[in-house]
Amino acid sequence: MSTTTAAATSPAVGRFTPLRHSNFRLLVTGTATSALGNAITPIALAFAVLDLGGSAAQLGIVVAAYAAAEVVTALFGGVLGDRVKRQLMLEGSSAACVLTQGLVAVLVIGGWATVPLLAVIGAVNGCLGALAQPSSSAMTRATVPETLLGPAVALRSLLQTSAQVIGFAVGGVLVAAVGAGWAIAVDAATFAVAAYCFSRLTVPQTRAEGARGAILADLGEGLREVLRHRWLVLLLVQALLYHLFFGGAQSVLGPIVVGEDIGRSAWGFSMGAMMVGFVVGGLVCLRWRPRRALLAGTLLLSLTAAFPLAMAVHPTLVLVLAGAFVHGFGLQIFDVFWQLSIQENVPEDKLARVYSFDMVGSFVARPVGLLLTGPIATAVGLHAWLVVVAAVMGGSALLSTLLRDVRRLERKDA
Known part of the structure; x- marks a missing residue:
């Protein structure tokens, strides 16, 4: 990773300087797009469950399945993030979420969805997100010079938060205008955009030197x-x-x-x-x-x-x-x-x-x-x-x- 000592105190290191680096632009475009879609889905999914006649308790089960899957797989995702190329983790997770969210959208639009089925697919999505999140968080450092890490972390956080704000607003509008299924289809499309962005990254391999032992040891x-x-x-x-x-x-x-x-x-x-x-x-x-x-x-x-x-x-x-x-x-x-x-x-x-x-x-x-x-x-x-x-x-x-x-x-x- 290259560094420029003079940049630490130079006025050239501005608020948006990290965006000059193509890898950082691709990373934040992918993560912000995913954040937008992930803000739409909870709103759409809630109405999808309720439209199926589900109760508040059943909606809680669907949400809990997602949360439980995250807990189970998060640590494993951290091990994989230090064992294999993190870019592969991000790209693979996003591509898989295109399929799972697309399946949910088809089931809801076609009238074939059931509450248990939505809970199962939600658990799969929770696993996919938890597997990739540690790699996503760790990736920022590989996309900018060391002197730009502070602005890069702040800018990435701001863009993801802004995308979520937009997603919450858009989610309600989409559900009201075209229905829950089509709103979830939009989320699937955002994952496709993210997968494309992550596939274009050209960052160094970030595997740990000795991370080939037992998972518990890692x-x-x-x-x-x-x-x-x-x-x-x-x-x-x-x-x-x-x-x-x-x-x-x-x-x-x-x-x-x-x-x-x-x-x-x-x-x-x-x-x-x-x-x-x-x-x-x-x-x-x-x-x-x-x-x-x-x-x-x-x-x-x-x-x-x-x-x-x-x-x-x-x-x-x-x-x-x-x-x-x-x-x-x-x-x-x-x-x-x-x-x-x-x-x-x-x-x-x-x-x-x-x-x-x-x-x-x-x-x-x-x-x-x-x-x-x-x-x-x-x-x-x-x-x-x-x-x-x-x-x-x-x-x-x-x-x-x-x-x-x-x-x-x-x-x-x-």
Whole structure:
């Protein structure tokens, strides 16, 4: 990987400089296109299940099948990402998703779909996504010079988030205009575009030198790399807590509390405000390059407490929208600086496995949170539990900054 020392301080290294590199353009085009399609499908799939006469419980089974498959295969995806060419992982996964999503679209359009069949195919899609995601996250470093890694991570995150925002909006329009099946067909088409982009990549082979032993041995090596960085261990725990507590607060309590206190439309507005916060946070990361980026990101992560707290205190629409925006803003900046810290400090041959441990922590915690939030919140009170959620999210982020490794870690291109 070539580097240009002068570029680290040169004004030529601008916000969009990474786009001058064809491999980076292909990577972000593929990932952003997939993100757009993946935002359409959950909306379309939900209505497809309901149109089949499925209940809320059956819809939950379809979604859970996808989530369970992700948990099972994420670590294996990390091992493969360090064993074989990552480009092949991305290209193969996207090509396979063209077939599986195309099959779902045909079944729904033709009237042959059933809820169990959609659950099975959803599980297959979950496996395909989890197998490729560690490789996708690890690929950024191979597409730009080292001096452009910071802007590249920020720009990729911004483009994917923006694509998701568009996908959420387009998904509802497509379902209303042409039906759930055709909306899922659009997702299949986005995977075809992504597969083409990934096939055009010309990046170095990124296989680990010694990654040919047993899978458990390779996973053990990846775990030892995680444990070698105390900041990485602590913030993986922080991510687990975030998904454990906020997953249920967002998906279970939010619609109930905001819907009853303000109105159902207010919940949709709050999700939109959070997405705007993501985009603004991404734009800030294109310009702001603090030397101690991980510390700055972790401090701003504490802002995520604003959303559940706003919902807890007998909310008004303005308060909830502000809390949602601040939540998205802080989370996006943390995520960019977190990704950059991993990219800069984890060896290339272990990068996919480290990302797989990051994914598993999130995948495992969120379903557990969804399962436990309802009973616990009912027992202690919905508003009271939202206060607890806010305290855990904000307090744990601030406590994380007390670790010396978090405070002292400096970005390489500062």
